[in-house]
Amino acid sequence: MTAYVLRRFVYAIFLLFIASLFVFYGLRVAPGDVTDYIRTVTSGQEFGETLREQLGLNEPLPAQYFVFVKNYLSGDPGNSIITGAPITEILKDSGVNTVKLGASAIIIVYLLAIPLGLFAAWRRNSPQDQTIRFLAVLGMGVPNFFLAILLIQLFAVKLGWFPVAGPGGLRHLVLPAVVLALESLAINIRLMRSSVLEEAAKDYMRTLRAKGLRQRRIMWAHALRNSLVPVVAFAGIVIPLILGYTLIVEVIFRFQGIGFQLVESIQNRDYALAQSLALLFTAVVIFSNFLADIGHQLLDPRVRERTVAR
């Protein structure tokens, strides 16, 4: 198991390196640069040229990449070109916000999807099951930007229960987290339900009933445990998906997280900041995949054993 974790970790680092190349190059090939933005304020062709020289933007790309990596490894990614604020500060502040938002959404997804999926499968074809399935289809169909506007209109503007936008306390988190969670919640309910139904048809279920176990124990201990395997494996896709959506949701709710900052910095061609944010994003996605892989190992005794033996 330790060897496996180590191997996955090295792989994650390698992925991060590849991603840094793409992030770096992708931003440089986008038309225009930061001086276009600054020039509109201060004006003057020469000024732009001096600025470009100062920022090292006239260096060849490999040299710029080298500086970029060196700065990161030394632990100082520099300052925002536009505001001059240290990037580490921005990453920390926006990172905390995004982690709060993402974690809330992920908790909502799994706290609801697992019991609801199991319950729907247990009471298959009952009105409760049909209601859950209908809501799941609805949840998958509604685009989240649209849902966001609906929820803001209803709960923030009309009812005034929650703030319209902005980061803040728990109440600020509710609407964006719900919007962020909904699609993944719907997908996971369906996944969990079908996974439970698949387990329920297996031979060992009959043994459990023949032993005289209660249906409740069969479902909540045996079916649950076995049905979780695909759900946990799928988390490696769901969690990055949720993080990706933070971009949209943070912009809509003007929630100052990584996504919000990233969109802003890309629009301003604030290379240093945009690179850092994009890289942080990638790192989080790679890390969540890493965790999902390990979770999968832990759940399945067969896989666990094989990785120990290796």
Place this chain on the structure above:
Amino acid sequence: MEDGRTLQEQAGPPQREPPVSGEPLVVESLTTEIRRRRGSFAAVDNVSFSVRGSEILGLVGESGCGKTLTALSIMRLLPEAARITSGRVLLGGRDLRGLREADMRGIRGKDVAMVFQEPMTSLDPSFTIGMQLIETIRAHGAGTKREARDRSIEMLENVGIPRAATRLDDYPYQYSGGMRQRVMLALALLLEPAVLIADEPTTALDVTIQAQILDLILQLRDEHGMSVILITHDLGVVHEIADRVAVMYASEIVETATAGEIFRKPQHPYTQGLLRSLPELARRGTPLPVIEGRVPELGALPASCRFGPRCPNRITRCDDEHPTLERANGDRELRCFNPTEFELRLGH
């Protein structure tokens, strides 16, 4: 344990009231119907038999003749589409059909237990063998965790699992097929049931392992004194260990007799055909005899004798009437208008 009794005393045979009839399990006119698109069909049709104390009853027949559904009807573990429509299942004199589901749950695994055909898939892959044994004892309130664990180890040793105390913490995939079937037997016998139903317990196993499992069933019967219903399509298996045999054909029992009688003097033409087609009995160099024709479909059973179309002994009456199961000489029951004597010399 609250009342101070040991596990053995609580779960073991001394506590069970002795069955009035002396027969732990009596099945009376059991009919189980399967709902299909075209209607309902009796997949178990008016089946009656009884199992005596410490007896191994072989329930024999081809695939689809209703053996397994008979067993699942007794356990009340039928699939959704199947339903018992009439008859009684008396376990120690108590009719299981009339029980509420909660009471039935208390009987499954405790008074009547079942072992299934597929040892590879019949255990939960995500739980250790120990957890699966212990939860069975706990579900019937028969001991503390500690006692349940000790009892599980003891039972694993009993079925021949070496280093049982260690192997308790292994997962099913760490056991071979034969070992898993031993575990299934341990699971079934944990609470010393009066009746064990073994549904094709050796079919999925290698021949050498088959013999071991059959020996184990015999040994466990001798030690624990439970009655066994051994469901199989394999007459060889029945010949090994059964005391009595009930032969099923197309949802009905066609012949019941002691194992000795069945193998020495089978009277129903179907039983005779089954025996003749045993490879062990065929003469070298001659084609293996077969029963001509096919088993009738559930929805298309003839109103006359169901074996009639394939029967070498058929007389006119067979085409007009449905024979009933009649008591013949001695311990034999027979469903046939025109039985013939048939001498079979067993090779061993």
